[in-house]
Amino acid sequence: MQLSLPVPKSPSGKIYQYSPNPNATPRLFLIGEAPEDRSIVEEHRPRIRREPGPGQTVCPYSGHVAEDEAFTHADDIEAVKKHALWMAENDVNSFLGDWAKNFNRKQPRGSFITMKMEHKPRRRPKPLAIREDLLRSLGCNVCARAYGVYALALFCSDCGSPNVALHFRREIELVQEQIALADELDTQGRGEIAYRIMGNAHEDVLTAFEATLKTVHAHLVRTHLPEQLEKLTGKKAVGNAFQNVERGREVFAKIGLDPFDRLDAVEIDHIRLNIQKRHVLGHNLGIADEHYARFAEDHEPGETITLIGEDIRRFAELCFRVVEHLEDSLIPGVGLSLS
Numbered sequence: 266m267q268l269s270l271p272v273p274k275s276p277s278g279k280i281y282q283y284s285p286n287p288n289a290t291p292r293l294f295l296i297g298e299a300p301e302d303r304s305i306v307e308e309h310r311p312r313i314r315r316e317p318g319p320g321q322t323v324c325p326y327s328g329h330v331a332e333d334e335a336f337t338h339a340d341d342i343e344a345v346k347k348h349a350l351w352m353a354e355n356d357v358n359s360f361l362g363d364w365a366k367n368f369n370r371k372q373p374r375g376s377f378i379t380m381k382m383e384h385k386p387r388r389r390p391k392p393l394a395i396r397e398d399l400l401r402s403l404g405c406n407v408c409a410r411a412y413g414v415y416a417l418a419l420f421c422s423d424c425g426s427p428n429v430a431l432h433f434r435r436e437i438e439l440v441q442e443q444i445a446l447a448d449e450l451d452t453q454g455r456g457e458i459a460y461r462i463m464g465n466a467h468e469d470v471l472t473a474f475e476a477t478l479k480t481v482h483a484h485l486v487r488t489h490l491p492e493q494l495e496k497l498t499g500k501k502a503v504g505n506a507f508q509n510v511e512r513g514r515e516v517f518a519k520i521g522l523d524p525f526d527r528l529d530a531v532e533i534d535h536i537r538l539n540i541q542k543r544h545v546l547g548h549n550l551g552i553a554d555e556h557y558a559r560f561a562e563d564h565e566p567g568e569t570i571t572l573i574g575e576d577i578r579r580f581a582e583l584c585f586r587v588v589e590h591l592e593d594s595l596i597p598g599v600g601l602s603l604s
């Protein structure tokens with residue numbers, strides 16, 4: 266006999282999954298629905314790792330592919346067991362109830378001795394399993410599968426195509442919302458809070474950019490040069506190198522990649538300037554110091570640096586182009602050009 270019971274779902278209709286790959290950090294993610302009539306466009310074909318649909322699942326954090334069953338979350342097994350037990354108890358209860366009724370009905374009327382059977386069912390509430398949605402809910406731009414992850418994931422959990430640019434695009438959308446909010450507050454005469462929100466939006470671009478470079482770099486080393494993992498991704502080798510264009514380039518050069526090679530000198534300078542700006546905003550309350558003033562000719566030391574929404578948007582767009590280029594190195598079968 267095979268019982269099939271529904272697995273608990275999150276408010277947005279997704280189910281828990283747990284990556285069987287112990288190297289994946291984190292391991293929890295959520296998988297949702299996909300439209301029934303989906304198809305992969307021809308130009309996306311080289312990006313997928315598997316034909317989307319049931320059978321196998323892809324770990325969004327590590328790209329590990331395994332049978333669907335390998336991703337079942339232990340909490341769901343527990344929830345299904347509890348649910349099955351509850352259903353069995355209910356069945357036994359209603360069987361005993363029916364049996365008692367039947368027994369009572371069959372008692373002869375007007376007899377010297379009558380017997381009555383009483384059955385008091387113990388009603389237990391249906392077990393409740395709560396599943397929450399994770400912070401990032403996305404839909405793959407290749408196969409349209411909905412899924413949810415903590416922070417950054419590299420691959421779609423269904424077709425396995427690289428989704429890191431999709432994630433970064435989402436970050437930019439949030440940054441744009443923050444800029445719009447800051448502009449709105451500024452027009453209401455609330456300049457101080459507007460400046461702070463603008464500063465956070467600016468910082469979020471750099472944080473997302475740094476985290477993305479770091480995650481992609483670590484993944485590439487792990488998959489292409491596993492024996493050099495410690496040497497190339499350790500604290501000493503990476504540290505905060507991705508907060509700096511030159512040092513970031515050096516780290517990537519060791520695996521034969523230049524993430525910035527699709528940008529021209531002016532565009533790279535814009536990224537450089539904004540990284541400096543971040544430093545001033547984060548550590549000097551937005552007051553330009555000597556170092557920054559040397560970098561950006563429009564500010565004297567001691568001046569509060571300006572933050573314009575348009576500049577932040579441009580900074581985010583340039584970072585996006587770097588990420589988009591880097592994403593190509595995650596396409597199945599693409600190797601590193603190591604000399």
Ligand SMILES: [Zn+2]
Pocket residue numbers: 317405406407408409410421422423424425426
């Ligand atoms: Zn997909």
